[in-house]
Amino acid sequence: MTAPLSPDFVNGEVSFWYRSIGVPEPGGPLDGNLEADVAIVGAGYTGLWTAYYLKKAQPSLRIAVLEKEFAGFGASGRNGGWLTGALAGSPERYAKTHGADAVRRLQRAMFAAIDEVIKVAAAEGIDADIVKGGELTVARSAAQAARLHESLAAQRRWGWTEEDVRLLSTGELDSRIRVNGAVAATWTPHCARIQPAKLVRGLAEAVRRLGVEIYERTPVTEIAPGRAVTPRGTVRAGYVLRCTEGFTARIPGYRRAWLPLNSSMIVTEPLPDDVWAEIGWDGQELLGDMAHYYIYAQRTADGRIAFGGRGKPYLYGSRIDARGHTPAWTIGALWELLTAFFPAVARFRVDHAWSGVLGVPRDWCSTVHVDRATGLGWAGGYTGHGVTTSNLAGRTLCDLVLGRETELTGLPWVGRRVRAWEPEPLRWLGVHSMYRLYRLADARESAGLARTSVLAKIADLITGH
Structure with missing residues (x-):
């Protein structure tokens, strides 16, 4: 799918967040x-x-x-x-x-x-458009809904109470945000939007x-x-x-040591009031889903949707495209997902696209x-x-x-040793196989498979996700 681009469209140049x-x-x-x-x-x-x-x-x-x-x-x-x-x-682990x-x-x-x-941020006078509206996680298929309930059960086992995360009814979700095709959702207060x-x-x-x-x-x-x-x-x-x-x-x-994994984002033009009236999202919650090839999104302070997901996930030899340039097919794929979530956005355009890398042990x-x-x-x-x-x-x-013994120095991630990633071409093959399988698994589940696709389980085994 080819995404419509605004006259002021920018690709890369670090990120949209620096435009203002x-x-x-x-x-x-x-x-x-x-x-x-x-x-x-x-x-x-x-x-x-x-x-x-x-x-x-x-x-x-x-x-x-x-x-x-x-x-x-x-x-x-x-x-x-x-x-x-x-x-x-x-x-x-x-x-x-x-x-x-x-x-x-x-x-x-x-x-x-x-x-x-x-x-x-408040003490130092940092205005970063912070709103603590919590986080919504939606499921848009039967298989995603099953995983959402499994995730909620796991969170309960790890001590998350009803105050930490809860299942939303369809009516409650719609009162917050109207996501096309959503069949289940959870909300946690433990998340805030920032710029x-x-x-x-x-x-x-x-x-x-x-x-x-x-x-x-x-x-x-x-x-x-x-x-x-x-x-x-x-x-x-x-x-x-x-x-x-x-x-x-x-x-x-x-x-x-750590795999540089690519993630990409697009941001829309500012959306008018009638579109926001159709979508909702007045609480400024962060939005994610239960797909294997998952998305993450926010309503920005200036009335846009910033929408992200995996593009070209990994460059051979752990190379990095430092300026954040994003391929056209990645922009198109993100636009297709965004407009599937929010059909009302389809008559607008993409204003900026960019990519960055995150570290994966x-x-x-x-x-x-x-x-x-x-x-x-x-x-x-x-x-x-x-x-x-x-x-x-x-x-x-x-x-x-400083040599202090504190609650923080006793946390389980302190001093943790992790083995190195495999040499090339095994790294490249493993990561690209994983995401190819995740995309296929999402397609099968969207087509009606009511349980998690075995392809996703194979992908998890390949890279230890």
Whole structure:
């Protein structure tokens, strides 16, 4: 399907989120060797939250943040704007090593992190279009509805109460949002809409106000105990923290650590009042579904629909299209899905399309770690749930660096070790096979299959999803 494009259509250029605030010119780079207490590689959410909490806790710390492009260039400035409490990983896998109670503590910490981000944004004067309207998950086929009920039952087993998530009647769903073909839905209050670029740029300004130097246009070519090496000089520090998420594979020695998985988005033109009257969505909830090839969407502050999903999921050799250019067929596929959800949107056009990468560990579970013997640390592998998780990770890295034993340092993702991804061409074959099978499974289920397609189960087995 070919999507209709507006006269002002933009493809890439980082993301739509920068159209209202402008794509920033990178700041000053590192100029020679530097001594610091903590060197942070990457000026996205994780690196900036870590710097923020470290400097707040110990103002005398010398902290240097190193960034190849500009603060917020990666996933932090391109994501779907979901400040969600969803766990970045499998509760069953975390429980295998730490038990069910530890997983429940991690989940509650995620819920609390949403309010922590909102609180800091208010305290620092960051206007990021934040609305805590919760999250709606819809099912549009019998098989999706079955999975929705299975997911709800699993959440109950992991301690989610009726106050945390509940099933909506068809009438309740329609009173919130009218999704074409929806047969079942759940709602959780643990989610807020944000404008991602406004949040990350505001956070960068807050970090700078605290006295932290952010060196932009400064790519890191080597991470080793006690140093971060760049073409412009070496930063020597007691702690070197890798906070590079989907761009981790670009650092020598880390190509197979986390898979850079592509996700793409489109955004409509501003929609008129009569369309919103037909759709609803007055509560600004975030919207997802139970398809295998799932979508994520928000109603933006300026009255558009931002709609995302998987495009070309993975580039051979863990390559990255840094500027966010999105193929026409991906734009068309997202438009087809968007107009299937909301037929009233079909007479409008796409105003912007972009792509970004998220970090995926081999077991699809996030990790936070600091080795006090070497001073090396990292956090990430958020599998698409990084907006909230990065805040929790930044606070956890802070406690680990400062040697504190806290509730955060006892969470089950701390110190978690994950094996590397397979070498090529197995990585490429595995990921593309997985998503090909998911697309086929969705097609079969949409055609009337009342249970989860066996093809989706095979896809899960291939990559350990």
